[in-house]
Amino acid sequence: NLSVEQQEKYLGGARNYLLNTIDKILVYLERIQVKVMKMERFSEERKEEILSQEKEHISWFELKKGEVEDISSPEEFRNLAQELKQYWSKARIQINRSLSSGFQYRFEQLFQRMAKIQERAKKQLETKKGEGKDVGLAESLMEQFASQFELAQQIYNQAKEKYANANEGEDFQAQYQEGNKLLKQVHEQLKEAYGLLKQIIKELKEV
Numbered sequence: 001n002l003s004v005e006q007q008e009k010y011l012g013g014a015r016n017y018l019l020n021t022i023d024k025i026l027v028y029l030e031r032i033q034v035k036v037m038k039m040e041r042f043s044e045e046r047k048e049e050i051l052s053q054e055k056e057h058i059s060w061f062e063l064k065k066g067e068v069e070d071i072s073s074p075e076e077f078r079n080l081a082q083e084l085k086q087y088w089s090k091a092r093i094q095i096n097r098s099l100s101s102g103f104q105y106r107f108e109q110l111f112q113r114m115a116k117i118q119e120r121a122k123k124q125l126e127t128k129k130g131e132g133k134d135v136g137l138a139e140s141l142m143e144q145f146a147s148q149f150e151l152a153q154q155i156y157n158q159a160k161e162k163y164a165n166a167n168e169g170e171d172f173q174a175q176y177q178e179g180n181k182l183l184k185q186v187h188e189q190l191k192e193a194y195g196l197l198k199q200i201i202k203e204l205k206e207v
Contacts, residue, residue: 007074014077018068018084022061025088029058032095039102050098057091093172100163100176103183107156110190114149114197118142121200128207138203145196152189159183 002010036042036050064084071077125142129135162179166172 010074011071011077014074014081015068015071018071018077018081019065021084022065022068026058026061029054029061032099035099042102042105053094053098057095060087093166096172096176097163097166100179104160104163107183107186107190111153111156114190114194117197117201118145118149121197121204124204125200128204133207135204135207138200138207141196141200141203145193145200148189148193148196152186152193155182155189156186159186 033051033054036047036054039047042050061084064080067080071080121142125135125138128138159179159182162175162182166175166179
């Protein structure tokens with residue numbers, strides 16, 4: 001058994017540990033709020049929804065600070081530490097899902113925009129071909145673009161599945177990270193595809 005002095009020293013360290021943990025979480029939540037406010041891909045209504053959730057989380061942790069100060073036994077410390085861990089685990093999942101919905105919106109907008117440019121380029125190519133112009137290189141580039149674009153869409157669908165199938169706990173973290181990796185691949189594929197589109201447009205102007 002701990003002496004009164006030893007227990008007070010232990011509890012003092014426990015309180016500091018929990019308060020520091022809460023402060024780090026609050027800094028993270030405030031940073032997320034700033035990030036959400038700057039996100040152009042979210043509607044104002046969606047921003048308000050996410051910010052409202054963030055405020056709830058902040059209020060919850062602020063209240064828990066008072067409980068930390070009142071800890072009077074190792075058991076109370078363990079119980080509160082467990083409660084904080086469980087709450088933060090669920091809150092983090094909710095935050096990540098909200099942010100990933102924004103990333104998905106951005107990619108869907110990119111796909112739509114590039115598909116429209118592709119359609120315009122196809123029509124222009126057909127017109128030039130009808131005029132008897134040599135569009136062999138443009139046609140080859142168009143095939144490369146179509147292949148690249150389709151691959152990007154396939155990888156994007158895999159990423160969406162990862163996010164949709166993610167559950168709580170470690171499984172969520174693993175699935176979420178896999179989804180993020182796949183989105184990075186999508187970004188690279190779309191960059192290459194956009195480069196091909198620019199070449200196609202340039203070629204069609206010159207023939």
